[in-house]
Every structure is written in structure tokens, then in C-alpha cells.
Amino acid sequence: MIPKFPAFKNKWHTAQDFKMNSLMETPELPAVFDGVKLAAVAAVLYIIVRCLNLKSPTAPPDLIYQDTPLSRFLLKSCSLLTKEYIPPLIWGKSGHIQTALYGKMGRVRSPHPYGLRKYLTMSDGATATFDLFEPLAENCIREDITMVICPGIANHSEKQYIRTFVDYSQKNGYRCAVLNHLGALPTIELTSPRMFTYGCTWEFGAMVNYIRKTYPQSKLVVVGFSLGGNIVCKYLGENQTNQEGVLCCVSVCQGYSALRAQETFMQWDQCRRFYNFLMADNLKKIILSHRHTLFAESPKKPQSLLESDLSRLHTATSLMQIDDSIMRKFHGYSTLKEYYEQESCLHYLQKIFVPLLLVNAADDPLVHDSLLSIPKALSEKRENVMFVLPLHGGHLGFFEGAVLFPEPLTWMDKLVVQYANAICQWEKNKSQCSDTEQSSGQE
Numbered sequence: 001m002i003p004k005f006p007a008f009k010n011k012w013h014t015a016q017d018f019k020m021n022s023l024m025e026t027p028e029l030p031a032v033f034d035g036v037k038l039a040a041v042a043a044v045l046y047i048i049v050r051c052l053n054l055k056s057p058t059a060p061p062d063l064i065y066q067d068t069p070l071s072r073f074l075l076k077s078c079s080l081l082t083k084e085y086i087p088p089l090i091w092g093k094s095g096h097i098q099t100a101l102y103g104k105m106g107r108v109r110s111p112h113p114y115g116l117r118k119y120l121t122m123s124d125g126a127t128a129t130f131d132l133f134e135p136l137a138e139n140c141i142r143e144d145i146t147m148v149i150c151p152g153i154a155n156h157s158e159k160q161y162i163r164t165f166v167d168y169s170q171k172n173g174y175r176c177a178v179l180n181h182l183g184a185l186p187t188i189e190l191t192s193p194r195m196f197t198y199g200c201t202w203e204f205g206a207m208v209n210y211i212r213k214t215y216p217q218s219k220l221v222v223v224g225f226s227l228g229g230n231i232v233c234k235y236l237g238e239n240q241t242n243q244e245g246v247l248c249c250v251s252v253c254q255g256y257s258a259l260r261a262q263e264t265f266m267q268w269d270q271c272r273r274f275y276n277f278l279m280a281d282n283l284k285k286i287i288l289s290h291r292h293t294l295f296a297e298s299p300k301k302p303q304s305l306l307e308s309d310l311s312r313l314h315t316a317t318s319l320m321q322i323d324d325s326i327m328r329k330f331h332g333y334s335t336l337k338e339y340y341e342q343e344s345c346l347h348y349l350q351k352i353f354v355p356l357l358l359v360n361a362a363d364d365p366l367v368h369d370s371l372l373s374i375p376k377a378l379s380e381k382r383e384n385v386m387f388v389l390p391l392h393g394g395h396l397g398f399f400e401g402a403v404l405f406p407e408p409l410t411w412m413d414k415l416v417v418q419y420a421n422a423i424c425q426w427e428k429n430k431s432q433c434s435d436t437e438q439s440s441g442q443e
Contacts, residue, residue: 056093064379064380065386066382070383073422080411080418085390085391085400087398088399090404093363095392097394098399099397102394110164111167115166117131118131118132125192127191128179130207132175133175133176133178134175145175145218145219145247146174146219148177148207148223149179151179153181154282155228157179165412168409168413168414175215177208179228181203184286192293195287197343198230199231199342200330200343204231205235208235219424221420222235223416230251231345232249232251233356234345236354237348238348247420247423249352250356253395254367255367256345256346256371257371257374258340258344261367264368265320272365272368280322283319284313284322295307295309309325313325358386358387359389360387360389365394399411
């Protein structure tokens, strides 16, 4: 009789084989998981590279200008115009991060320059204020020169980016006068039912007139940031007498035409609609903080400003809605289109004859590419205009730094002062040449 052990043995081998096969297959599962992890990491890195724009090169800014003795002198004297602008390696090539850091942080280790606050009574009863900072050294030509500065929307002399720029300008020998936009300072109450608007030059003009009367020998360097760039360009172009004693004008990150910009500002491209909402929310808070003055019954109150406008203000989600319901009425404009057309500097740029430096960043999320055709066309036709367009910088960012942490001074701070120094030297050399010619002619 044959024993049945072999059958049992076969079963035992089958189970053993199955167990062995299972042991041999299990190591493949971690390999699959590792592949998924690597794919996820690769996807995250790709998104980071795209969002941070890490593949974008660093390069000198694009320059558009006419070939003149002045432009050649500027290129030799202003090294920042011809050398690479190198933002912080990790995040500096993202216009959104540059803009967000400017808006949230302002500047790194911002100084606290000492200044005196001046108060000027306007014809309509408004009280304009500006801060005056005396120079801390001699400037490059050892003459009295004052920078008259107009900050961005709802900004003032206490903003960190303004403090940093003022401190650097003082140390380079410039007196600085900084306008505080009407209603922007929380510690200063409005004295009339009006606050700052997109293109109103009244307060800036009053500040400039004060400087001219108080320091009659001082030459002026006019500087405007963002909305302030629109105001200073419009001020100079409004009347030729406004350009008397002005050495040059610098406008940084402005949009040139509010009428053209309003359409792009409602688009989600580059998150402009979101930025629009944030700025509108900030402006709304400022208006509401002054609502008792702006909406109180007064003979000086704008006739068309009604309580219903206050209701519309509460529901506004864009700057255009606020401008239409509130801001245009301070100056009696019947429509938003009329307000934007008349208050934009676009129609005044051709009337500026002093050296004019226009600076924008190609990755500025607030200023649409189509708006940059305005300074490009102007600089191609006018000998006194130079347009500077770096690849990076965002909106009033222009941070510099090695890898992660930015430096206290930005590329923008240094460029404005460097340009002002060059113009001062150019003007002094011109006057010396003319004096030499006159003396030789008399001989």
C-alpha cells in the first residue's frame, strides 16, 4: 500500500511557494510609493519654479531714449542703468512677492529720519501737511537742492519705503519735502469736506511754493511714486512756470492713464482684480474714518455728495466704484470718464521740458503691459525723456539681496539718487561752460 505523504508534501510545497512568491513581491510596493512621492515633489518644485519665476534671467534694464549729450552723460554717470539688477535669488523674480513685501513690510530695518511737520491752509479750508527733512551731508555739487516727493496712493511721510528713501537722500546731501496725502495720516483731521484724489495737484503745488519762498536759492528735484508719479507729472505739465527751478523729474511705477487702466484693473490676469479689491478696501477705510467731515452738512460740502453715496461706498469692491460715487465729486466731474481723462498725466507729459526719468517694472502686477506703450512712445520722441524698464521689481518693490533676505536699500532708492546726482553734475557743468564762454566773449 502506497503512503499518502507525497500528496501532503506537495501541498506543503505549494503553500511554501506561495509564501516565497509573496515575500518576493512585497518589496515592489515601497518602490511604487517612492515613485509617487518623487512625482509629487517634482510637481511641487515645478509649481515653485513657475510661481517664483526662477528661470527668468537677470539682465540690465531695457532703456528707451534719444541719443543726446545728456543721455550719453547719464549712461556714463548712472551705473545702475547699464548693470544687471539682481533681485533676491529665491523670491525676487516674482513680481507678486515683491509687491506683497512692499505693501506689507515696506522696507527692511527702516530708519527714522527726523523732520518737521508743516501745515498749509488751502483756499477751500483744507489743511495740507508735509514733512521737511534737512540734509545730513553735502551733495555732489555742494549746492542747495531740495527733493519734493509725492508718495503713492493713501501714503505719507511715515511709510517705511518713504522713510528709507528720505534717509538715503539726506545722507547724499538733499533736503527732502514729503507730501502727506490729504486724509492719509490718521492723526490729522480733515478741515474741509475733501481728501486726496488721483490727480489733484493743489497740495503738492502748495508744498512746492512753500519751498520756493523759504529757500529761494534751492533747486528742485521732483519725485513721485505710483499715484504720486501721476501727480508730479501733471503738476509740471499744467503750467510752464511750475518747471522753473526744477532740475529733473522722476516718476516710479505709475500707470499714466487711469482711463486705460480701469479696464485692465478689473481683469483677473496677474490678480489685478484682487489687488484692486485690496486697495479699494483700504481707501474705503480712510474715507469712512473721515465720514463725519466728508458727509456733514456744510456750505463747503460738494453739492452732489449725498448720503446715498455713503451707502454705495459700503458695498464698493473696486477703486472705480469709489471714484465714481465719491472721489470725482470733490472736483465737480459729472462722469467717471471725464474725471479720469482730466486727472491723468497722459495729456501733460508732452509739456514737460526738464529731464524726465520714467521707471516701471516689466513684472508689475498692477500696471498692464499696454500702459507701458505710453512712456515708450514718449521716450522715442522726446529728447528729455528716458524710460527704464527692468525685468523684475514688482510694484515699488525693487528689493536687492543675495538669496533670501533683502537689503535695506533697494535698487529704486539708489537709482533715483544716482540719477539726481548725475543731473546736478550735468547742470553745473553746463553753467560752468556758459560762464566760460561769456568771459571769453567779453575778452
